[in-house]
Amino acid sequence: MLNRCPTSSYDQVCQVVKKELGGPPEKIFEEFDPVPIASASLAQVHVARTHQGQKVAVKVQHMHMTDTASADYATVELIVNTLHRLFPSFDYRYLALIIVVLGLEYRWLVDEVHDSLPKELDFLNEANNSIKCMDNFRRLSPHIAEYVYAPAVYWDLSTSKLLTMEFVDGPQVNDLNSIQKLGINPHDIARLVSRTFAEMMFKHGFVHCDPHAANLLVRTLPSSRSGIFGRRKPQLVLLDHGLYKQLDVSTRTNYAALWKALVLADAKEIKENCMKFGAGEDLYALFAGILTMRPWNRVIDPAVDHLAIQGNASDHSELQMYASQYFPQITELLHKLPRVILLMLKTNDCLRAVNNALIQRPSVESFIIIGRVSSEALIEEKLSHASSLFTYLFVCFEQISLEARFLIMQVALWILQFRTALGFY
Numbered sequence: 001m002l003n004r005c006p007t008s009s010y011d012q013v014c015q016v017v018k019k020e021l022g023g024p025p026e027k028i029f030e031e032f033d034p035v036p037i038a039s040a041s042l043a044q045v046h047v048a049r050t051h052q053g054q055k056v057a058v059k060v061q062h063m064h065m066t067d068t069a070s071a072d073y074a075t076v077e078l079i080v081n082t083l084h085r086l087f088p089s090f091d092y093r094y095l096a097l098i099i100v101v102l103g104l105e106y107r108w109l110v111d112e113v114h115d116s117l118p119k120e121l122d123f124l125n126e127a128n129n130s131i132k133c134m135d136n137f138r139r140l141s142p143h144i145a146e147y148v149y150a151p152a153v154y155w156d157l158s159t160s161k162l163l164t165m166e167f168v169d170g171p172q173v174n175d176l177n178s179i180q181k182l183g184i185n186p187h188d189i190a191r192l193v194s195r196t197f198a199e200m201m202f203k204h205g206f207v208h209c210d211p212h213a214a215n216l217l218v219r220t221l222p223s224s225r226s227g228i229f230g231r232r233k234p235q236l237v238l239l240d241h242g243l244y245k246q247l248d249v250s251t252r253t254n255y256a257a258l259w260k261a262l263v264l265a266d267a268k269e270i271k272e273n274c275m276k277f278g279a280g281e282d283l284y285a286l287f288a289g290i291l292t293m294r295p296w297n298r299v300i301d302p303a304v305d306h307l308a309i310q311g312n313a314s315d316h317s318e319l320q321m322y323a324s325q326y327f328p329q330i331t332e333l334l335h336k337l338p339r340v341i342l343l344m345l346k347t348n349d350c351l352r353a354v355n356n357a358l359i360q361r362p363s364v365e366s367f368i369i370i371g372r373v374s375s376e377a378l379i380e381e382k383l384s385h386a387s388s389l390f391t392y393l394f395v396c397f398e399q400i401s402l403e404a405r406f407l408i409m410q411v412a413l414w415i416l417q418f419r420t421a422l423g424f425y
């Protein structure tokens with residue numbers, strides 16, 4: 001059941017295409033490959049060519065998805081898949097959460113799936129999400145908008161149950177071999193993935209919550225030429241826009257303030273911002289631990305790589321102690337946190353898995369990026385409310401000092417990398 005996905009027969013696919021677009025696939029499209037390239041619990045994807053000659057991906061919903069039985073099947077399947085994605089590598093660090101989510105606290109996930117399933121079943125909603133996401137990048141993150149892409153939607157060939165998109169050719173984000181063959185440096189992609197999702201979380205407040213590798217493709221930036229040593233700039237292609245979460249302004253800014261504090265190892269701010277999410281006096285260290293997958297003493301360690309350093313034996317045992325000793329607190333924490341934050345935890349976990357596939361270790365750079373983007377978002381928020389010249393100047397000063405801090409972190413990181421490369425460690 002874990003790996004088996006329902007596949008619609010070609011006959012069923014023809015029925016859906018006929019019902020949705022008014023004719024059989026061979027009439028609506030110039031060519032239509034009857035064998036799907038992918039199939040999941042809700043839909044399957046076929047490659048086709050339009051009468052104008054464009055290659056497209058056609059996502060066809062399985063029939064009867066609105067039946068209760070199918071919906072229940074999809075619910076169970078989605079829960080299992082989500083759990084699988086939440087904890088891709090069974091690892092001591094996830095032990096606490098696995099026990100809790102599987103054993104006691106899966107209710108939020110069931111609720112979540114029940115709430116989000118109708119939206120995920122509406123492919124026009126998915127298409128609109130992809131448009132809104134790209135629009136957010138152009139308006140709110142123009143410096144990286146060019147590097148992030150969602151396939152164009154063919155609206156005249158799309159309905160709520162069938163989505164026709166431009167076909168994008170490119171390896172998945174975890175396919176290191178193909179990525180290197182394209183002349184793209186995996187570190188550049190790791191940075192781009194971190195930046196892209198940090199911008200969504202902290203600046204847009206509209207977040208793609210399913211960034212696992214099959215939904216992230218990589219290609220060379222269409223406008224880029226080869227740089228030195230044939231190196232090419234990457235573009236990240238986001239697929240599967242069915243599951244998005246909207247963060248309201250206060251949740252978004254509190255979440256940004258919390259991550260900024262985590263990256264800067266600011267214990268007081270971490271505590272204050274955890275409390276805003278309901279993780280009070282006895283729970284904040286645990287929440288910080290779950291967000292960073294690091295024990296509290298590492299979280300507040302002022303070293304530049306405090307969140308990325310490989311866990312040592314004592315970190316292991318400290319986290320395992322969390323799992324067993326703080327079992328009731330973990331349950332309580334999951335109860336208290338807003339559901340949207342639980343979805344951010346899931347998103348973070350997908351991103352961690354992608355990062356590990358790309359560079360095989362926790363990345364200091366990705367934390368510096370998270371720190372930078374969360375700080376930028378907070379500064380932008382403050383500047384938008386600056387009512388006097390004095391406050392404006394004060395915020396500008398704060399901005400300069402933060403930028404200086406991150407620059408120092410970046411330089412410290414380079415020195416660290418340089419020393420590692422020379423074999424000092």
Ligand SMILES: Nc1ncnc2c1ncn2[C@@H]1O[C@H](COP(=O)(O)OP(=O)(O)O)[C@@H](O)[C@H]1O
Pocket residue numbers: 037038039040041042043044045057059151165166167168169214215239240241242
């Ligand atoms: N526009 C596209 N271009 C190329 N491949 C695509 C495209 N859309 C989907 N795919 C392929 O189909 C798979 C499933 O599509 P996706 O939208 O993620 O559906 P699901 O919701 O079923 O996961 C993707 O992982 C990717 O391999």
Ligand SMILES: [Mg+2]
Pocket residue numbers: 214215240
């Ligand atoms: Mg997918």
